[in-house]
Amino acid sequence: MFLTISTTGTPERPATDLGFLLHKHPEKAQAFSTSYGTAHVVYPEASDERCTAALLLEVDPVALVRRGKGKGKGRGGAPDAALAQYVNDRPYAASSLLAVALSAVFSSAMRGVCAARPERAAQPLPLRIQVPALPARGGAELVRGLFEPLGWTVEATPVPLDERFPEWGESRYVRLVLDVPEGRLTLGEALRHLYVLLPVLDDAKHYWVSPDEVDKLLRAGEGWLAAHPEQKVITDRYLARRWSLTREARERLELVRLAEADDTDVEEIDNAVDEETDTDEQPVPLAVRRRTAILAELAASGASRVLDLGCGQGQLVQELLKDVRYTEIVGVDVSVRALTVAARRLKLDRMGERRAERVTLTQGSLAYTDKRLKGYDAAVLSEVVEHLDIERLPALEYAVFGSARPRTVLVTTPNVEYNVRWETLPAGHARHGDHRFEWTREEFRAWAHRVAERHGYDVRFEPVGDEDPEVGPPTQLAAFTRQDKNATPGNDKKKEVRAA
Numbered sequence: 001m002f003l004t005i006s007t008t009g010t011p012e013r014p015a016t017d018l019g020f021l022l023h024k025h026p027e028k029a030q031a032f033s034t035s036y037g038t039a040h041v042v043y044p045e046a047s048d049e050r051c052t053a054a055l056l057l058e059v060d061p062v063a064l065v066r067r068g069k070g071k072g073k074g075r076g077g078a079p080d081a082a083l084a085q086y087v088n089d090r091p092y093a094a095s096s097l098l099a100v101a102l103s104a105v106f107s108s109a110m111r112g113v114c115a116a117r118p119e120r121a122a123q124p125l126p127l128r129i130q131v132p133a134l135p136a137r138g139g140a141e142l143v144r145g146l147f148e149p150l151g152w153t154v155e156a157t158p159v160p161l162d163e164r165f166p167e168w169g170e171s172r173y174v175r176l177v178l179d180v181p182e183g184r185l186t187l188g189e190a191l192r193h194l195y196v197l198l199p200v201l202d203d204a205k206h207y208w209v210s211p212d213e214v215d216k217l218l219r220a221g222e223g224w225l226a227a228h229p230e231q232k233v234i235t236d237r238y239l240a241r242r243w244s245l246t247r248e249a250r251e252r253l254e255l256v257r258l259a260e261a262d263d264t265d266v267e268e269i270d271n272a273v274d275e276e277t278d279t280d281e282q283p284v285p286l287a288v289r290r291r292t293a294i295l296a297e298l299a300a301s302g303a304s305r306v307l308d309l310g311c312g313q314g315q316l317v318q319e320l321l322k323d324v325r326y327t328e329i330v331g332v333d334v335s336v337r338a339l340t341v342a343a344r345r346l347k348l349d350r351m352g353e354r355r356a357e358r359v360t361l362t363q364g365s366l367a368y369t370d371k372r373l374k375g376y377d378a379a380v381l382s383e384v385v386e387h388l389d390i391e392r393l394p395a396l397e398y399a400v401f402g403s404a405r406p407r408t409v410l411v412t413t414p415n416v417e418y419n420v421r422w423e424t425l426p427a428g429h430a431r432h433g434d435h436r437f438e439w440t441r442e443e444f445r446a447w448a449h450r451v452a453e454r455h456g457y458d459v460r461f462e463p464v465g466d467e468d469p470e471v472g473p474p475t476q477l478a479a480f481t482r483q484d485k486n487a488t489p490g491n492d493k494k495k496e497v498r499a500a
């Protein structure tokens with residue numbers, strides 16, 4: 001297994017600084033023993049203009065099999081694959097083992113630490129990475145899909161099965177050349193890309209995937225994985241499709257993404273828009289009208305224990321707290337930042353004990369079932385569904401209507417038809433940068449009827465805000481009521497098992 005890292009330089013900034021950055025001297029050939037064999041670091045070229053470091057991993061297949069004993073087996077763990085454990089492509093192909101060696105041999109460089117040249121470690125430098133034989137399940141196309149969004153120019157040439165017999169076709173290996181010009185990536189970033197993406201391409205992680213793999217993945221993925229378009233493939237494959245781990249990774253990445261996203265205050269936008277269009281002397285902001293409508297629905301439902309799902313910065317929680325009929329109020333949001341603002345708004349730390357007992361703010365994602373959400377009278381999803389990718393919506397539906405199953409569920413969402421009435425909104429634009437979709441009245445109703453039918457609820461619809469004769473109200477509200485008022489927890493359990 002073989003990988004080279006090259007850079008170019010000038011007399012003022014010599015390429016041989018690579019030796020400092022990697023913490024490996026260009027004039028010495030060094031060997032390191034790792035759990036799977038010996039890793040060698042040599043420099044085939046080292047001048048001011050060009051410097052190349054080569055990492056060669058000499059794998060010991062026997063040690064590899066021994067280590068795997070009694071632990072998780074990768075593919076080929078069947079008894080008749082016993083021989084294949086010894087006779088395989090491991091010693092020759094770059095793979096997850098190379099990634100392990102990379103992190104063992106270049107750990108400081110991967111973390112971007114360089115005591116001798118600290119300023120160089122932080123500087124993006126021109127780089128070329130070459131891997132002559134890389135197993136790539138998914139082919140050259142996936143290789144490009146993984147590296148190009150990170151700024152690399154990718155040359156991935158499929159390797160023929162046998163050069164003498166081209167008619168045999170291509171092997172699952174590619175010859176990979178990655179280039180990045182000056183000014184884009186630091187060496188640490190480049191190494192972290194390789195550390196994660198080589199095993200992703202190999203997709204046959206040989207060693208036991210332990211729970212701390214999620215930490216390793218997120219640490220190496222810092223700054224690039226949360227926004228990567230192929231994030232799902234990367235987490236699934238890196239974590240060997242272990243569902244509990246991929247779920248945790250994706251939840252944590254979602255947090256990162258939301259923290260990074262420009263989370264403009266929804267209320268601010270609504271207010272600005274209202275001022276433009278309302279002719280009343282003192283227009284009531286749409287966000288306030290929405291809360292008023294929700295509070296009226298909740299009061300009519302007789303609920304006293306209420307979930308505010310996607311509570312954002314806690315405006316509704318604050319209103320609910322003022323009304324003593326609500327004895328237990330739980331605000332849930334995936335964004336820690338939003339929850340921090342909510343806690344400040346509510347002055348949670350200075351609140352009297354009686355009041356504090358009625359309210360909980362908790363971090364969680366609605367895309368996953370959560371036992372803590374069971375047994376409440378009502379749940380509010382105010383301007384939340386449109387923040388989820390549409391393909392993740394069924395997961396939210398199940399988590400709320402199938403698993404948590406409160407008697408009342410209130411859902412509000414923008415009516416996209418009304419957008420033509422907002423003069424400040426360019427045609428075809430969503431009202432908020434993070435909206436993944438916005439529905440017409442018909443689309444919202446069709447969705448709500450489908451959900452109601454699937455989970456045993458009745459549903460009716462109410463307008464929020466001034467209704468326009470043509471395009472309807474700015475906000476639409478669906479009020480769901482569970483049909484089986486005495487649903488036993490046992491029933492819910494069964495459904496959960498089926499869905500799992």
Ligand code: SAH
Pocket residue numbers: 258266267309310311312313315332333334335338364365366367381382383384387388
């Ligand atoms: N309910 C509030 C906030 C709406 S903004 C209001 O009506 O003003 C949407 C909120 O949903 C944001 O705070 C966002 O962090 C949260 N959110 C988005 N996706 C989520 C998810 N998967 N799980 C939980 N909350 C989510």
